[in-house]
Amino acid sequence: MVYTELDPPTRLLLGPGPSNVPPRVLRAMATPVIGHLDPAFLQLMSEVQSLLRYVFRTRNWLTLPISGTGSAGMQAALVNFLEPGDPVLICVNGYFGERMCEMAARLGATVHRLERPWGEVFTPEEVDKALQRHPAKVVAMVHAETSTGALQPLEGMAQVVHKHGALLLVDCVTSLGGVPVLVDDWEVDIAYSGTQKALSCPPGLAPITVGPRAEEVLKQREHKVQSWYLDLTLVQQYWGMERTYHHTAPVSMIYALREALRIVHEEGLERRWARHQRNAELLWEGLQELGLELCVPEPYRLPTLTTVKVPEGVNEAYVRRRLLEDYNIEIAGGLGAWKGKIWRIGLMGFSSRRENVVLLLTALRRILQNPS
Amino acid sequence: MVYTELDPPTRLLLGPGPSNVPPRVLRAMATPVIGHLDPAFLQLMSEVQSLLRYVFRTRNWLTLPISGTGSAGMQAALVNFLEPGDPVLICVNGYFGERMCEMAARLGATVHRLERPWGEVFTPEEVDKALQRHPAKVVAMVHAETSTGALQPLEGMAQVVHKHGALLLVDCVTSLGGVPVLVDDWEVDIAYSGTQKALSCPPGLAPITVGPRAEEVLKQREHKVQSWYLDLTLVQQYWGMERTYHHTAPVSMIYALREALRIVHEEGLERRWARHQRNAELLWEGLQELGLELCVPEPYRLPTLTTVKVPEGVNEAYVRRRLLEDYNIEIAGGLGAWKGKIWRIGLMGFSSRRENVVLLLTALRRILQNPS
Numbered sequence: 001m002v003y004t005e006l007d008p009p010t011r012l013l014l015g016p017g018p019s020n021v022p023p024r025v026l027r028a029m030a031t032p033v034i035g036h037l038d039p040a041f042l043q044l045m046s047e048v049q050s051l052l053r054y055v056f057r058t059r060n061w062l063t064l065p066i067s068g069t070g071s072a073g074m075q076a077a078l079v080n081f082l083e084p085g086d087p088v089l090i091c092v093n094g095y096f097g098e099r100m101c102e103m104a105a106r107l108g109a110t111v112h113r114l115e116r117p118w119g120e121v122f123t124p125e126e127v128d129k130a131l132q133r134h135p136a137k138v139v140a141m142v143h144a145e146t147s148t149g150a151l152q153p154l155e156g157m158a159q160v161v162h163k164h165g166a167l168l169l170v171d172c173v174t175s176l177g178g179v180p181v182l183v184d185d186w187e188v189d190i191a192y193s194g195t196q197k198a199l200s201c202p203p204g205l206a207p208i209t210v211g212p213r214a215e216e217v218l219k220q221r222e223h224k225v226q227s228w229y230l231d232l233t234l235v236q237q238y239w240g241m242e243r244t245y246h247h248t249a250p251v252s253m254i255y256a257l258r259e260a261l262r263i264v265h266e267e268g269l270e271r272r273w274a275r276h277q278r279n280a281e282l283l284w285e286g287l288q289e290l291g292l293e294l295c296v297p298e299p300y301r302l303p304t305l306t307t308v309k310v311p312e313g314v315n316e317a318y319v320r321r322r323l324l325e326d327y328n329i330e331i332a333g334g335l336g337a338w339k340g341k342i343w344r345i346g347l348m349g350f351s352s353r354r355e356n357v358v359l360l361l362t363a364l365r366r367i368l369q370n371p372s
Numbered sequence: 373m374v375y376t377e378l379d380p381p382t383r384l385l386l387g388p389g390p391s392n393v394p395p396r397v398l399r400a401m402a403t404p405v406i407g408h409l410d411p412a413f414l415q416l417m418s419e420v421q422s423l424l425r426y427v428f429r430t431r432n433w434l435t436l437p438i439s440g441t442g443s444a445g446m447q448a449a450l451v452n453f454l455e456p457g458d459p460v461l462i463c464v465n466g467y468f469g470e471r472m473c474e475m476a477a478r479l480g481a482t483v484h485r486l487e488r489p490w491g492e493v494f495t496p497e498e499v500d501k502a503l504q505r506h507p508a509k510v511v512a513m514v515h516a517e518t519s520t521g522a523l524q525p526l527e528g529m530a531q532v533v534h535k536h537g538a539l540l541l542v543d544c545v546t547s548l549g550g551v552p553v554l555v556d557d558w559e560v561d562i563a564y565s566g567t568q569k570a571l572s573c574p575p576g577l578a579p580i581t582v583g584p585r586a587e588e589v590l591k592q593r594e595h596k597v598q599s600w601y602l603d604l605t606l607v608q609q610y611w612g613m614e615r616t617y618h619h620t621a622p623v624s625m626i627y628a629l630r631e632a633l634r635i636v637h638e639e640g641l642e643r644r645w646a647r648h649q650r651n652a653e654l655l656w657e658g659l660q661e662l663g664l665e666l667c668v669p670e671p672y673r674l675p676t677l678t679t680v681k682v683p684e685g686v687n688e689a690y691v692r693r694r695l696l697e698d699y700n701i702e703i704a705g706g707l708g709a710w711k712g713k714i715w716r717i718g719l720m721g722f723s724s725r726r727e728n729v730v731l732l733l734t735a736l737r738r739i740l741q742n743p744s
Contacts, residue, residue: 001422003634006627008406008413018623021405029624030402033393033574034380035702041380050373067576068440068601071619075601103600196620202405204439204576204622226598228475229440229447245707247443248568250576251390252401253625255378262375330407335617 011324012351014360015332016146016174016305018196018203019348021260025201028259029252036249044258045239045249051261052207055176055199055269056191058183062210064239065257066230067250070173070194073206075103076230077169077192081138081214083223084108089136089166091115091122095147095335096171100140107226112136118337119148119307121300124160131164137217138167143191144175147335149296149307149344151179158187167214173197176207177264178276178304178348189214195253198276198304200349201260204253208232260349276303279352283345286361290368295342304352306345307338311368316340319367327363383696384723386732387704388518388546388677390568390575391720393632397573400631401624408621416630417611417621423633424579427548427571427641428563430555434582436611437629438602439622442545442566445578447475448602449541449564453510453586455595456480461508461538463487463494467519467707468543472512479598484508490709491520491679493672496532503536509589510539510562515553516546519707521668521679521716523551530559539586545569548579549636550648550676550720561586567625570648570676572721573632576625580604632721648675651724655717658733662740667714676724679706680715683740688712691739699735 013020034041052063066076078100082088088109090100093116104111112134116122127139139161143152154170161168167189172181176191178198183191189211196203210218210232218233225231229247237244264272280303284294287308295307310316316333320343323329334342347357385392406413424435438448450472454460460481462472465488476483484506488494499511511533515524526542533540539561544553548563550570555563561583568575582590582604590605597603601619609616636644652675656666659680667679682688688705692715695701706714719729 001419003419003423003630003637006400006403006416006631008403008410008416008627010404011406011410013405013407015407017620018405018407021624026402026404028378030398031378031380032382032398033385033390033568034383035385035387035390036575037704038380038383038696038702044378044380047373047375051375068444069619069622072440072601075599079599099600106596106598106600108598194620196405202622202624203408203620204625224478226478226480227447227451228471228478229444247441248389248566248575250441250574250625251568252393252574252628253576253622255380256624258375259378265375324410330410332409 009328012329012356014345014347014351014356015330016344016346017194017348019200019346019351021200021202022263022350024263025256025259028255031255033251036251037245041251042243044254048254048258048261049239051258051265052209055261055264056181056183056209057185058209060183060209060211062215062232062236064208064235065254066206066208067247068206069203070206072230073192073194073208074100074171076206076208076232077190078103079107079227079230080225080232081167081169081190081217082107082109083221085110087112087134087136089114089130089134089139091141093120093122093148093150094118094142094145096142096145098336119150119296121150121152124156127157128160131166135164136166138169140169142171143181144172144179144302144304146174146305147338149302149305150300151302154186154188162187167217174302174304177272180273183209195257195260198348199260199264201256204250205257276347276352279347279354279357280306282354282357283347286357290361290365304346304348308343308345310341310343314368316343322367323363329360329363381700384701384728386717386719386723386728387702388716388718389566389720391572391718391723393572393574394635394722396635397628397631400627403627405623408623409617413623414615416626420626420630420633421611423630423637424581427633427636428553428555428581429557430581432555432581432583434587434604434608436580436607438578438580439619440578441575442578444602445564445566445580446472446543448578448580448604449562450475451479451599451602452597452604453539453541453562453589454479454481455593457482459484459506459508461486461502461506461511463513465492465494465520465522466490466514466517468514468517470708491522491668493522493524496528499529500532503538507536508538510541512541514543516544516551516674516676518546518677519710521674521677522672523674526558526560534559539589546674546676549644552645555581567629567632570720571632571636573628576622577629648719648724651719651726651729652678654726654729655719658729662733662737676718676720678717680717682713682715688715694739695735701732701735
């Protein structure tokens with residue numbers, strides 16, 4: 001077998017992630033590697049933590065990137081705060097809520113589901129009632145459902161959850177850096193994300209932040225965390241003051257994350273959220289002008305990821321293939337219950353640009369004129 | 373806080389990993405990211421798998437990189453093949469054997485330890501006797517103990533393990549790509565490694581290979597794997613024929629691994645092993661000329677990582693600090709029982725070069741002339 005020079009096609013990434021990575025971040029990854037215990041690296045780690053606190057809008061001391069992708073973040077968030085037999089209430093309105101149930105069940109938690117049709121969101125009142133029926137140690141929900149494009153409002157949610165003595169755990173994979181994620185204001189106890197969405201860093205790390213209530217729960221655990229690799233107490237001994245070796249940090253990915261966060265910091269979160277909103281609105285308008293129907297009504301429509309119904313008689317996979325092959329544009333199809341029925345269009349981080357919206361709409365118009 | 377341009381010092385990495393990364397691999401990481409389900413990426417994945425089979429010397433179909441560092445590889449190897457209550461025999465002669473015990477206990481396995489003093493190795497006869505006392509589903513051992521510098525011979529080991537109906541699981545983190553790892557010839561059932569050692573790729577991925585006996589055990593599991601993220605059956609559905617989305621692959625790291633493996637393939641494994649042996653011998657000779665004592669006798673001495681006793685009256689941390697600050701050379705101290713007592717010097721992958729050995733020996737000589 002001959003292994004040729006690496007030369008992948010140049011794609012415009014408008015799917016549910018990864019998004020396009022800014023040249024500065026790519027260049028940061030090409031920086032020569034240093035040791036994971038080098039004093040210079042320890043300094044970079046502190047900066048990454050400080051920048052993560054900025055994007056999460058939190059003062060949580062326990063804020064760091066897990067050495068795995070967003071799903072490793074989900075796994076870490078569940079396995080550290082749930083012990084076998086612990087009751088958890090999981091809000092399910094899409095594919096990633098389902099994934100949480102699957103992960104929580106595997107680690108031995110008792111899973112109670114609060115369900116809503118795909119594309120809808122939950123109210124604090126519903127969560128309150130559900131907790132009256134099923135007390136839980138943790139209430140888990142998805143802030144930005146990547147499978148449906150729905151944005152879960154979080155105002156008032158923690159108050160209800162805390163009233164019942166539970167922790168609020170939130171999946172921010174497709175929201176962090178693109179729409180407001182206000183961990184301290186909203187009193188979210190545990191939040192995690194991925195790097196490859198609105199932060200526009202390559203996939204491979206999962207930022208996580210843990211508030212004081214959740215830290216206390218971690219300290220009070222009866223059994224050791226099943227996963228040694230994701231044990232936040234051990235991971236924190238490396239990222240915290242002790243700097244005790246746990247596992248070898250993914251140095252180049254940390255370089256990339258630092259640069260991606262530096263770019264977020266330079267732009268400023270408010271301007272970044274506004275840019276995501278502006279470009280998303282341009283996209284929504286353009287899609288509707290093409291006669292396409294959006295899946296989620298505006299108050300809950302996610303600016304980072306838009307879901308569109310595939311019109312009757314249109315071959316959804318064919319349209320995506322034409323976009324990819326003729327225009328080098330990646331968008332995605334549906335997951336699970338919505339497979340074959342929708343398209344998912346991401347405008348995240350570096351990919352959220354006016355010129356990308358215009359190009360996509362033009363390409364879509366041309367393809368839909370001859371859709372088979 | 374001001375976040376300055378990323379500009380870490382340029383280090384010569386002669387510790388236990390990461391090793392220095394070749395410019396070609398660094399450049400590969402700067403390649404624009406494409407989607408994890410892009411047909412062009414799926415092709416790259418197949419090439420990475422084929423190259424991994426080459427370095428593992430195996431035809432195992434289930435051969436892929438886990439999306440985490442070497443410790444995630446260890447976790448994956450244990451959690452997929454051990455269910456709660458399953459007996460496992462773990463050979464402990466260093467820090468990483470201990471880590472295996474800790475991980476296996478956390479996932480609920482019944483751990484039997486076969487122990488040897490740090491720096492020594494096991495014979496098939498000992499393992500045979502231990503299995504007579506404690507039948508086990510899996511026998512786990514470390515091929516190259518990064519904490520001691522001992523190389524565990526594996527000839528004849530699988531025969532004993534298989535006679536007792538168990539699987540042989542081997543940690544090849546510090547051996548793969550630097551010393552012979554002959555998975556098929558030795559009939560190893562499960563082997564995993566890390567990317568940042570003798571493969572000279574940045575840390576962040578854990579190659580793993582699973583043979584037919586072990587695949588059968590995976591199929592016969594009673595319970596689902598506790599860790600959804602590391603469930604090899606699900607991971608394999610993405611890396612195998614189905615290409616079913618599991619988690620977003622760390623695209624840039626896969627680029628890096630492909631390039632690092634391409635370099636191994638171009639050099640050829642036999643030539644690479646010989647280079648590691650040659651440069652290690654040069655180092656051993658030079659260290660002994662400096663009056664230093666090596667920890668492991670030659671037949672079991674690991675070419676990729678050399679352990680050296682700190683002479684009486686020498687401040688080991690001071691010597692390392694001088695090497696780092698005055699010469700930009702990183703070596704490591706001891707772990708666990710050997711903390712403060714030894715140095716660990718790695719000559720792995722791109723770092724295994726004659727000029728590096730000569731420079732290190734010269735710097736060490738100068739520092740040891742005035743060691744405080």
